[in-house]
Amino acid sequence: xxxxxxxxxxxxxxxxxxxxxxxxxxxxxxxxxxxxxxxxxxxxxxxxxxxxxxxxxxxxxxxxxxxxxxxxxxxxxxxxxxxxxxxxxxxxxxxxxxxxxxxxxxxxxxxxxxxxxxxxxxxxxxxxxxxxxxxxxxxxxxxxxxxxxxxxxxxxxxxxxxxxxxxxxxxxxxxxxxxxxxxxxxxxxxxxxxxxxxxxxxxxxxxxxxxxxxxxxxxxxxxxxxxxxxxxxxxxxxxxxxxxxxxxxxxxxxxxxxxxxxxxxxxxxxxxxxxxxxxxxxxxxxxxxxxxxxxxxxxxxxxxxxxxxxxxxxxxxxxxxxxxxxxxxxxxxxxxxxxxxxxxxxxxxxxxxxxxxxxxxxxxxxxxxxxxxxxxxxxxxxxxxxxxxxxxxxxxxxxxxxxxxxxxxxxxxxxxxxxxxxxxxxxxxxxxxxxxxxxxxxxxxxxxxxxxxxxxxxxxxxxxxxxxxxxxxxxxxxxxxxxxxxxxxxx
Numbered sequence: 393x394x395x396x397x398x399x400x401x402x403x404x405x406x407x408x409x410x411x412x413x414x415x416x417x418x419x420x421x422x423x424x425x426x427x428x429x430x431x432x433x434x435x436x437x438x439x440x441x442x443x444x445x446x447x448x449x450x451x452x453x454x455x456x457x458x459x460x461x462x463x464x465x466x467x468x469x470x471x472x473x474x475x476x477x478x479x480x481x482x483x484x485x486x487x488x489x490x491x492x493x494x495x496x497x498x499x500x501x502x503x504x505x506x507x508x509x510x511x512x513x514x515x516x517x518x519x520x521x522x523x524x525x526x527x528x529x530x531x532x533x534x535x536x537x538x539x540x541x542x543x544x545x546x547x548x549x550x551x552x553x554x555x556x557x558x559x560x561x562x563x564x565x566x567x568x569x570x571x572x573x574x575x576x577x578x579x580x581x582x583x584x585x586x587x588x589x590x591x592x593x594x595x596x597x598x599x600x601x602x603x604x605x606x607x608x609x610x611x612x613x614x615x616x617x618x619x620x621x622x623x624x625x626x627x628x629x630x631x632x633x634x635x636x637x638x639x640x641x642x643x644x645x646x647x648x649x650x651x652x653x654x655x656x657x658x659x660x661x662x663x664x665x666x667x668x669x670x671x672x673x674x675x676x677x678x679x680x681x682x683x684x685x686x687x688x689x690x691x692x693x694x695x696x697x698x699x700x701x702x703x704x705x706x707x708x709x710x711x712x713x714x715x716x717x718x719x720x721x722x723x724x725x726x727x728x729x730x731x732x733x734x735x736x737x738x739x740x741x742x743x744x745x746x747x748x749x750x751x752x753x754x755x756x757x758x759x760x761x762x763x764x765x766x767x768x769x770x771x772x773x774x775x776x777x778x779x780x781x782x783x784x785x786x787x788x789x790x791x792x793x794x795x796x797x798x799x800x801x802x803x804x805x806x807x808x809x810x811x812x813x814x815x816x817x818x819x820x821x822x823x824x825x826x827x828x829x830x831x832x833x834x835x836x837x838x839x840x841x842x843x844x845x846x847x848x849x850x851x852x853x854x855x856x857x858x859x860x861x862x863x864x865x866x867x868x869x870x871x872x873x874x875x876x877x878x879x880x881x882x883x
Contacts, residue, residue, distance in 0.1 A: 478609020
């Protein structure tokens with residue numbers, strides 16, 4: 393810690409955000425928000441509206457973080473988050489999405505074994521291009537549900553944690569009739585592939601103890617037809633945002649924080665609110681002075697972070713079945729494929745290939761062109777007459793230094809309360825993001841709600857130190873008692 397910072401801690405008490413000059417500009421409470429994803433933008437919005445002086449530092453040249461809506465095809469395509477999980481008034485994002493009039497396309501109801509997709513919306517094929525009979529797909533789906541129910545018994549019987557894959561092996565030993573072969577086995581592997589996609593991780597790394605701890609809001613799952621970026625832009629309007637500011641060091645003192653970015657510029661404020669992705673925290677590219685306590689570092693190190701990518705293929709015309717999802721079944725979940733049909737939801741001739749886990753990591757080693765060719769080759773296995781795409785887009789969430797992963801999940805042998813430990817503030821440092829959401833990790837509404845929660849915690853703590861806390865002041869983030877219905881449909 394620099395001695396100059398120590399000696400000026402009292403001066404920092406009521407200084408606003410500033411860089412290098414050190415000139416006092418107002419006596420408003422001040423906060424530095426680090427990270428411009430939806431949690432960071434939501435937190436900055438809430439604090440700004442509460443009359444705090446806020447500066448948001450974002451390492452990228454854009455806002456949104458793992459929310460990115462690309463328009464290079466001539467229409468919006470989300471390469472990161474794209475679903476609203478829980479189309480209901482209980483979803484904290486519902487009021488904003490409703491007021492913006494953003495339409496949703498329903499891809500499942502509440503109780504789908506495939507999480508955010510209904511089974512009847514799929515067309516599955518084998519490697520020879522033969523469509524799997526829907527009767528068999530439904531029958532294997534029932535078997536898959538039975539296997540999941542049996543894993544609950546395994547969880548209750550074993551004191552130590554294990555992977556979902558290990559639990560499946562135990563179930564097959566006890567219930568050999570659930571072990572399938574031939575085409576049915578391949579369909580079962582495809583179900584497992586989709587489960588891995590939900591967690592963005594391979595089944596041999598997903599915790600049996602915690603895999604179903606995440607709460608699902610009612611109302612099913614809706615695809616954001618026009619993309620998520622309008623939500624980000626609305627929240628960010630009027631905020632002091634500094635793009636291209638990669639934070640390298642955070643120093644906390646009793647009454648203030650000092651944040652240094654890559655070019656050496658410094659910012660000081662009463663508090664900092666950290667919303668960078670879990671993968672970035674794991675990389676230790678941001679140093680803390682003094683060091684974070686061991687329980688906080690343990691939470692960062694032990695939470696799992698998975699990878700799911702998107703390869704969007706834009707075609708001149710539609711040559712595939714009029715279903716929402718296309719799937720390729722294989723002997724292993726690694727060999728299975730999954731394509732989202734955006735034409736069904738948006739009217740645009742786009743298929744989005746979505747690999748996860750080890751497959752996603754392997755594809756990230758390829759060039760964009762090679763990755764797009766790989767996805768197209770998977771498509772040709774089921775549709776031999778497929779025409780080549782005219783454009784493509786490739787995400788790389790695992791190797792992107794600004795994310796280093798897609799979203800968090802419970803790793804084998806690690807407690808579910810790691811999310812809460814990551815959320816807990818340290819002095820005047822506050823934490824938010826999907827990996828701090830106990831009930832809704834890996835979701836946009838989980839990230840959004842933790843941003844609001846951290847902002848409120850920060851507001852209370854800073855004003856308490858100022859002696860200016862008004863206990864009767866409305867809590868930030870409260871919505872007016874006006875309900876705007878969400879626009880969701882299914883063709």
